[in-house]
Amino acid sequence: MRRSMLFLPGNTPNMILSGDCLGADAIILDLEDAVAPDQKDAARVLVRNAIKYLQFPGVEKIIRINSLDTPYWQKDLDEMVPLKPELIMTPKTSCAADVLEFDAYISALEDKLGFERNTVKLLPLIETALGVENAYAIASASKRVAAIFLGAEDLSADLRCKRTKEGKEILYARGRMVMAARAANVDVYDTPFTDVNDDEGIRVDAEFAKGLGFTGKASISPRHVGVINEVFSPTQKDIDYAYEVMEAIRIGKEQGKGAVSLHGKMIDAPIVARAQQTIDMAVALGLGREEA
Amino acid sequence: MSTLKKASCGTMESSDAYMELEPIAAGVQIDLQSVVEHQFGDSIRALAADMLQQEGIDNVSLRIVDRGALECTLRARLETLIARAREAGGANA
Numbered sequence: 001m002r003r004s005m006l007f008l009p010g011n012t013p014n015m016i017l018s019g020d021c022l023g024a025d026a027i028i029l030d031l032e033d034a035v036a037p038d039q040k041d042a043a044r045v046l047v048r049n050a051i052k053y054l055q056f057p058g059v060e061k062i063i064r065i066n067s068l069d070t071p072y073w074q075k076d077l078d079e080m081v082p083l084k085p086e087l088i089m090t091p092k093t094s095c096a097a098d099v100l101e102f103d104a105y106i107s108a109l110e111d112k113l114g115f116e117r118n119t120v121k122l123l124p125l126i127e128t129a130l131g132v133e134n135a136y137a138i139a140s141a142s143k144r145v146a147a148i149f150l151g152a153e154d155l156s157a158d159l160r161c162k163r164t165k166e167g168k169e170i171l172y173a174r175g176r177m178v179m180a181a182r183a184a185n186v187d188v189y190d191t192p193f194t195d196v197n198d199d200e201g202i203r204v205d206a207e208f209a210k211g212l213g214f215t216g217k218a219s220i221s222p223r224h225v226g227v228i229n230e231v232f233s234p235t236q237k238d239i240d241y242a243y244e245v246m247e248a249i250r251i252g253k254e255q256g257k258g259a260v261s262l263h264g265k266m267i268d269a270p271i272v273a274r275a276q277q278t279i280d281m282a283v284a285l286g287l288g289r290e291e292a
Numbered sequence: 293m294s295t296l297k298k299a300s301c302g303t304m305e306s307s308d309a310y311m312e313l314e315p316i317a318a319g320v321q322i323d324l325q326s327v328v329e330h331q332f333g334d335s336i337r338a339l340a341a342d343m344l345q346q347e348g349i350d351n352v353s354l355r356i357v358d359r360g361a362l363e364c365t366l367r368a369r370l371e372t373l374i375a376r377a378r379e380a381g382g383a384n385a
Contacts, residue, residue, distance in 0.1 A: 012305070012308075013307040013308045013361060013362070013365045014306050014307035014308065017307055017362060017365075041372055041376070042301050042302070042369070042372040045368045045371050045372045045375075046365065046368040046369075046372075048368070049364040049367055049368040049371075050364055050365075050368075052364070053362075053363070053364035054364060
């Protein structure tokens with residue numbers, strides 16, 4: 001379960017070391033934009049040691065490596081793949097061929113290390129106009145792709161438009177990303193809300209993303225993590241309703257009914273599927289019931 | 293043993309350590325300034341000496357300014373420092 005993902009700069013020990021106590025479901029240890037070119041070597045070693053010695057229990061580790069147009073990405077993978085992070089985020093992924101290039105390199109490393117193929121999963125970061133247009137091809141390019149991630153800052157620059165709090169400029173991209181991810185049966189994560197001091201803005205932005213169908217949302221500040229977790233968790237009302245739906249279905253089956261209604265509304269397959277998703281998440285959060 | 297050049301790494305930020313390594317005529321000199329000298333000074337010096345020995349490095353001066361770095365951070369900075377010192381021209385990416 002990943003509701004929240006928190007970016008942490010890869011060469012900053014005081015931030016990395018507190019990675020497992022900031023409340024995020026996942027931390028993104030960043031070897032890319034947060035690290036100066038002359039510090040890439042130091043960041044790789046620091047991140048490798050942090051994962052090896054600290055392990056960050058209860059938190060998923062995601063490594064953002066450098067992009068294919070840099071001289072760093074292969075060294076990043078050489079160092080990170082042996083650690084088996086839950087996901088490797090690949091920046092500026094613009095087409096299926098990009099995924100396949102990472103895929104081939106990781107496969108060779110997995111063979112060399114004696115790992116089963118596809119042990120290491122990918123989280124392509126889509127942050128170009130071409131990437132958005134190719135979102136489905138990227139999401140379905142390899143079994144290694146576990147999810148896709150929208151990066152709105154670089155995308156706005158590529159679109160030659162201003163990045164705003166309202167986010168109208170990325171509405172198409174958000175919708176396209178969700179559609180592509182769901183069609184490819186992978187998860188999809190929303191871009192960070194970058195005004196770290198706007199507590200109301202992050203809530204509105206996260207609720208909008210959830211409403212579009214995103215699985216979760218990233219953050220560049222620990223301050224936003226709590227709100228993101230709250231927004232992407234089911235409410236008690238959602239959970240109660242989900243159990244009511246499942247109970248109504250159970251009773252309907254016992255009585256041999258072809259159609260079941262609850263509170264005067266028909267319960268069809270999509271409603272049952274959503275109820276089951278809510279219950280699964282409630283159980284994962286420790287909010288489920290014994291009888292589920 | 294490969295030729296070493298003067299190198300540095302790390303920062304002065306909290307939980308980090310700044311380190312400099314420089315070739316000298318003979319021996320290993322470790323100069324440590326640490327905010328936790330009283331509790332961990334000896335173990336930090338021992339860790340540094342051990343890593344230098346494991347890497348077969350002698351005839352160097354090592355300066356460490358420790359801002360309360362954990363062992364995994366100290367090890368990371370030392371590893372990077374040694375790699376940079378070994379790299380001709382200081383290219384470190």
